[in-house]
Amino acid sequence: MNLPLPWPFERDYMQLALVAGLVVGVCAPLIGTFLVQKRMSLMGDGIGHVAFAGVAAGLVFGLWPIGTALVAAVAGAVSIEWLRSRGRAGGDLALAVLFYSGIAGGVVLTGLADSLDASTLTYLFGSILTVTGADALAIAVLGLAILAAVVVSWRALFAVILDEEAGRVAGLPVDALNLCLAALTAVTVVAGMRVVGVLLVAAMMVLPVGAAQRVARSFRGTLIVASAIGSVSAVFGLAVARAFGLAPGGAVVLVAAGCFVIAAVSRAPAGSRLLVGPGTAHH
Secondary structure (H helix, E strand, O other): OOOOOOOOOOOHHHHHHHHHHHHHHHHHHHHHHHHHHOOOOOHHHHHHHHHHHHHHHHHHOOOOHHHHHHHHHHHHHHHHHHHHHOOOOOHHHHHHHHHHHHHHHHHHHHOOOHHHHHHHHHHHHOOHHHOOHHHHHHHHHHHHHHHHHHHHHHHHHHHHHHOHHHHHHOOOOHHHHHHHHHHHHHHHHHHHHHHHOOOOHHHHHHHHHHHHHOOOOOHHHHHHHHHHHHHHHHHHHHHHHHHHOOOHHHHHHHHHHHHHHHHHHHOOOOHHHHHOOOOOOOO
């Protein structure tokens, strides 16, 4: 990229990492806000396990791991929503099925070839400093798709997660919107794999949201503040990792966790006010 940025982002690999980190830092909390409000905070974890199986499948069969992970993650997300909405299994049970079957499938596929160990670790724990130009472009495209979908549908999604039955009465396509949220969660998990890894990407979907709920006075405010915290966490996490030689993915998540702790001890929770409406506060 060779942009004239100051330390610690003067190197090309750090600039690519910054692009990927900012995309995930902005988009993951956006989707996480809906999941937290829907009380499905662990959905990112479940889909991450399925994405891991998709990565392993791609490496075994010589396919693009991000592409196979995206297919597996979207299929898993749709399956969760189908089980939940049809009453075949509760949300927590559907997530548990996805958790265990996803990680088991990944282990089985990884075991097909010993040479896959190092490659799969890259996606399990993240390897943002080895992000290539093609990876950064793919992550940016996924991020733009997430942003566009949220901008277009956030009010309708909010109405559905607030009260599905009221949404049906109002004529909203509730099933389609729930599937849309599930698919967006899958895309977000795949976008974050190279940044913080499938084991930690759910943290970037929850921790900034938890911090934002302490200070924001509306659902829309939570979306904005959570994305701001996510992007700041990405920048400071990368800077700290470069300065002290730390694992960058873990450093980014720890900064986000620090933001949550600061917000938790400094402000009373504002999350209860989110249920009033997308742009209003409850007094």
